Amino acid sequence: MTMEIKKVLSLSSLFILCNLISKSFQQGLEYNDEINDEIDNEIDIGKSSKFNNTNKKKYINDIIFGNQLLKNECCDKQFIKCLGTTITEINAPNEKLSGSLSSTLGDITSLETINLSSNYLTGTIPKTFIKLTQLKTLYLYDNEITDTLPIYLGNLSQLEKLYLYNNNINGEIPGSIGNLKNLSYLLLGNNKLSGSIPESIGFLRSIITLSLNTNKLTGEIPKSIGKLKTLENLNLENNKLSGNIPESISDLEKLKILFLNNNKFSGSIPKSFEKLTNIEELYLNENNLSGVLPKSLSTLNNLHLFYVNDNENLYGYVIENENIIDCDYSNTKICYLEKSTACRSGALPCTKELINKIEEISRNGIIEEDIEKEVENNEESNIQDEEESQQDIEEELELEIDDTLDV
Secondary structure (H helix, E strand, C coil): CCCCCCCCECHHHHHHHHCCCCCCCCCCCCCCCCCCCCCCCCCCCCCCCCCCHHHHHHHHHHHHHCCCECCCCCCCCCCEEEECCEEEEEECCCCCCEEECCHHHHHCCCCCEEECCCCEEECCCCHHHHHCCCCCEEECCCCCCCCECCHHHHHCCCCCEEECCCCCCEECCCHHHHHCCCCCEEECCCCEEEECCCHHHHHCCCCCEEECCCCEEEECCCHHHHHCCCCCEEECCCCEEEEECCHHHHHCCCCCEEECCCCEEEECCCHHHHHCCCCCEEECCCCEEEEECCHHHHHCCCCCEEECCCCCEEEEECCCCCCCCEEECCCCEEEECCCCCCCCCCCEECCHHHHHHHHHHHHHCCCHHHHHHHHHHHHHHHHHHHHHHHHHHHHHHHHHHHHHHHC
């Protein structure tokens, strides 16, 4: 008997219908998980398209935003994918979608993948997503999603990839994030996250890439980060993190790329960094680091990019490592000896006075005048941060006033 659908169906009633339709379809997607790669070809729109552009646009909006739906097929091979009659994937990246996500999406508890990246989505992540206990991949990056990271994210125990970068998400990173034992990729960069990195981050025992860059995070890096034995890429650049760089980072045996630049880290570069034998790229520039650059870094045979520029109180000699193909020592007190053939971009030529100073700091630690200068720099930096914070508040208030007047 042919089923005729004459009345308008909502997304949730469509889901019920999909369990009755005998439709077999299974198609795998391959994702490129490199941190800087775009995921542009996950859907082949050109194959067997039944829709013109106008109908396609309406169809996608109906699915994503829970509007009324006039279609009697759910598994269309383009935007909704099924295993048998069970919906497992919703994929609609780069479709110029706008508006807020519907809470009805949370009713499709069989979902394993949601990819709505690179659209114009606004609003919040619906609370009903707490029911998506089978979800493995959530791509909402490159949108305009606001509000805070929901605490319930920690309940999505099957989650492997969480890409929320390039949005307007604010507030703190919830401690429940540590419950995601299967999470391999956590990308939260380019948002407005504040507060400290939770100690529970150390429970992400499957993590490969952790990117929290370009936010407003403060405080110290938790020592628990050293427990992330599978971590290969750590990006904390462009925040307001402070304190010493924890020795525990040296326990990250698989670490290949480390971004700590453009923060407020102080103290010395840990000598124990010599244990990072797989490190390829090391970015420590634009901080308040001091002391003497450890000579033992020359033993890191895989290191080929090394940046410590703009640490005015950092002394020492350039790293004698022929594998380093690019470096920057500018605006430091790091110098090169005449016989050196290593990368020395921005380094000073060693003078007798500078050599004596390096030897003195090596014996006695940071001398008093350097400490006073560092404190003075920190105070100036804190004043600047307060001014920037006040400016941000004033700009947000102006936007709210403008929005109110527009209404």
